[in-house]
Amino acid sequence: xxxxxxxxxxxxxxxxxxxxxxxxxxxxxxxxxxxxxxxxxxxxxxxxxxxxxxxxxxxxxxxxxxxxxxxxxxxxxxxxxxxxxxxxxxxxxxxxxxxxxxxxxxxxxxxxxxxxxxxxxxxxxxxxxxxxxxxxxxxxxxxxxxxxxxxxxxxxxxxxxxxxxxxxxxxxxxxxxxxxxxxxxxxxxxxxxxxxxxxxxxxxxxxxxxxxxxxxxxxxxxxxxxxxxxxxxxxx
Numbered sequence: 001x002x003x004x005x006x007x008x009x010x011x012x013x014x015x016x017x018x019x020x021x022x023x024x025x026x027x028x029x030x031x032x033x034x035x036x037x038x039x040x041x042x043x044x045x046x047x048x049x050x051x052x053x054x055x056x057x058x059x060x061x062x063x064x065x066x067x068x069x070x071x072x073x074x075x076x077x078x079x080x081x082x083x084x085x086x087x088x089x090x091x092x093x094x095x096x097x098x099x100x101x102x103x104x105x106x107x108x109x110x111x112x113x114x115x116x117x118x119x120x121x122x123x124x125x126x127x128x129x130x131x132x133x134x135x136x137x138x139x140x141x142x143x144x145x146x147x148x149x150x151x152x153x154x155x156x157x158x159x160x161x162x163x164x165x166x167x168x169x170x171x172x173x174x175x176x177x178x179x180x181x182x183x184x185x186x187x188x189x190x191x192x193x194x195x196x197x198x199x200x201x202x203x204x205x206x207x208x209x210x211x212x213x214x215x216x217x218x219x220x221x222x223x224x225x226x227x228x229x230x231x232x233x234x235x236x
Contacts, residue, residue, distance in 0.1 A: 008231035016227045020220040027216030034209030040065045041206065044135070044196075052133045056103070061180030067135040070182070072109070074101040074132075076125035076190075082172055083122070084112075085162050086142075089193065093118040095160070097192060099125050100173040101132070101182075109178040110139075110169060114192030126190040135183040135196060139166060 043066050055070040062068050076099055083095035097113040111132065116122055142163045153171035161172070170177050186194040 003235050004232055005235055006232050008227070012227070012231070016223060020223050023216045023220035023223070027213040027220070030209045030213035030216060034206040034213065036065070037206040037209060055136055059178050059180070061136060061138040064138045067137040069133065070136045071131065071133045072101070072103070072182070073129065074103045075129055076100070077102055077108070078124060080173060081122065082159050082161050085160050087115060089115050097122045100177065101130070107176045107178060108174050109180065109182055110173060111182045111184055113184050113190060114194040116192050122192070132188050133185045134188065137181055137183065139169065139179070139181050
């Protein structure tokens with residue numbers, strides 16, 4: 001016969017089940033994101049090795065998280081650059097510099113020239129006709145928006161923006177701006193720091209997602225172990 005009793009309160013059972021289920025679910029989500037990021041990185045590696053195709057053959061941006069290596073010709077438009085805010089790199093605050101490139105047919109596209117530390121003035125883009133290569137991808141989106149960002153269509157025109165959507169991008173650069181973003185290849189002149197990640201330079205790597213998943217599952221296991229230890233008592 002056992003010399004221990006296990007009679008937890010009903011509310012304690014329900015609370016423990018609810019919290020542990022939430023932790024396990026969070027871990028599963030983080031693990032899934034890690035697997036997804038691994039697939040994105042593999043896709044980007046394949047894309048970077050493929051020969052560049054003319055962007056004008058297909059201007060539709062790939063699905064979010066994917067990219068396509070392209071080449072395009074045009075001229076940078078001076079004085080219209082903006083900086084994408086909240087872009088830390090190696091724990092340093094910074095921005096990404098976006099510049100419009102005008103094509104021969106009058107349309108424009110946004111070129112991400114790379115990362116700069118916060119407060120650093122970007123040098124102007126190259127002058128004259130340019131033939132540039134890079135990764136064509138969908139416009140980036142934040143994981144979460146905090147507060148209401150300042151309108152990109154406001155007057156005076158802002159030079160610091162926070163993840164503008166297509167409507168805002170066309171307010172900044174013109175109504176004929178293509179829906180997408182060209183990440184300037186590291187071999188191209190006129191750029192800054194360009195260590196692009198699978199879905200943008202500010203993405204969380206897969207290994208960190210797997211680490212977060214392990215932490216959530218460890219929290220759930222610890223909670224259950226504590227619940228059992230607290231409620232398992234010796235008989236008097």
